[in-house]
Amino acid sequence: MSKTMTPSSSSNTVLQLENISLSFGGVKALTNISFDVKEHEVRSIIGPNGAGKSSMLNVINGVYHPQAGDIYFRGEKRKQINPAEAARQGIARTFQNIALFKGMTVLDNIMTGRNTQMKCGFISNAIWVGKARNEEELNRHKVEEVIDFLEIQHIRKTPVGKLPYGLQKRVELARALAAEPSLLLLDEPMAGMNVEEKQDMCRFILEVNQQYGVTIVLIEHDMGVVMDISDRVVVLDYGKKIGDGLPNEVKNNPEVISAYLGTNH
Secondary structure, eight states: OOOOOOSOSOOOEEEEEEEEEEEETTEEEEEEEEEEEETTOEEEEEOSTTSSHHHHHHHHTTSSOOSEEEEEETTEEOOOOOHHHHHHTTEEEOOSSOOOOTTSBHHHHHHGGGGGGOOSOHHHHHHTOTHHHHHHHHHHHHHHHHHHHTTOGGGTTSBGGGSOHHHHHHHHHHHHHHTOOSEEEEESTTTTOOHHHHHHHHHHHHHHHHHSOOEEEEEOSOHHHHHHHOSEEEEEETTEEEEEEOHHHHHTOHHHHHHHHTOOO
């Protein structure tokens, strides 16, 4: 399933990264990287293994704090934040390695994504009356909407650990969507999937982007998928940016081709 390639639906910049550098001891993970993300676009980050892609997502949602550079989210310069604060700002995340509660059901896993939307305190939730009860019912309604959207009604009461890998990936996406994000970070959402599972995931990602208007930053190794569903692509190699532009521009960039063929190093 391919994205209808049109100019970005808005010129508004959601996320701006300027001269980001990140090191662990003497190892440079990211070096002087700048790029932006526009409202409602699918912005892909690609590159060989070890290029710094996941490190960049970790910078965006506050897992890592860069030693240099600035981050602007919706026009405001962002101070150092943690992932919980990022989630409250509307940034949700999936992970390269599935991070679900394997002993809990699909429904309960997705409900954990509603934590940022819960306002009532512990005592109110324990008594479960008034506002707490109304909040719980609203959260369950939102979760059921996500379950219907991702077509996982038939496994809603199944423990996640009993599901095949492709469905676990879909549940992780569901948990992220339950938070009602405005910016969704997807770290290799199709890794390990077969062709049919990839087609389904592509369809859901495009529907999240086009129907719900969620801006998406995507890491993906399947170049066919990247070319089909991305508005723009940024390319990293050994922690440095070597390409940035429309999918066809990036695909034909000699430096990008060289990096993927392994002839740069």
